[in-house]
Amino acid sequence: MPLAPIFTRLGLIGIGLIGASLARAARQFNVVGEIVCHDIDPQARRTALDLGIVDAAYDQPQAAAAEADLVILCTPISAYGEVTAAIAPSLKPGTILSDVGSVKQAAIRDIGPLVPEGVHFVPGHPVSGTEQSGPEAGFATLFDSRWCILTPPPGSNRGAVDRLSEFWSRLGSRVEIMEARHHDYVLAITSHVPHLIAYNIVGVVDDLEKVTESEVVKYSAGGFRDFTRIAASNPIMWRDVFLNNREAVLEMLGRFSEDLTALQRAIRWGEGDKLEALFTRTRKIRREIIAAGQDSDEPDFGRRQAQAAAEEEATPDR
DSSP: OOOOOSEEEEEEEOOSHHHHHHHHHHHHTTOEEEEEEEOSOHHHHHHHHHHTSOSEEESSHHHHHTTOSEEEEOSOGGGHHHHHHHHGGGOOTTOEEEEOOSOHHHHHHHHGGGOOTTOEEOOEEEOOOOSOOSGGGOOTTTTTTOEEEEOOOTTOOHHHHHHHHHHHHHTTOEEEEOOHHHHHHHHIIIIIHHHHHHHHHHHHHHHOSSSOHHHHHHTOOHHHHHHHHHHTSOHHHHHHHHHHSHHHHHHHHHHHHHHHHHHHHHHHTTOHHHHHHHHHHHHHHHHHHHHTTOSOSSGGGGSOHHHHHHHHHHSOOO
């Protein structure tokens, strides 16, 4: 017997990759009743309607928020304050207001002061996504077996946190509760700095005069190919991430720069033992990621975790 919906009306503010995936998953798993959205892009609204992933699409955010008992902001972080101010008068008491941004202190800073009395604000971050964008890129299994981190501010309504946790669990996510500042530091090193490095290395290649663009495309091996995938991510979203998580990102970049300088010295002076020791440590982390089932963006990671670990273990040491 299918489980009953948790929410009667879901209002999505923004219907790109994450918003569209939320709509698809919420409908597929019968987590909500009605699904409506707002997006500033008329084409995105038309596409969402044509795909049948929403019941209605509005050109004003307050129309999507009205009468909803769950509203999720799926916009760039820089729009949080303006959007929240616009929808605040339309939010009914008891509504849960959340978001999907990857910088939680910024969400609390920009959304929290504007939340009306009786509305429950529970920031969230589904740690999932692809380099694609737009409503046509969404798919229902995007959150399957991935983490969703909730960062409720002190004094948050426990019932609202539990309901939102159940919502994400029903979409296939594994839910973790975390303090916002700690979240931002964790994501700085696991996501934000790697993206910045990817953008930088692809930019360096683009600026090289000794290597032609056709050679870069023709001879791209796995390492550079993976960098280009990451560097193809939404530029507006990532601009906002770095501007709003600058403290943690700069701290992690400082550590990265120090370690990179040490590697430069080891290469310059032929210190192979230091290089091998680092590569051995980092390979161990890779194996732990595979064992935890976090090595692929594919639904269910494309294969059983045990098989993945066995494949990695079978690779001979060199």
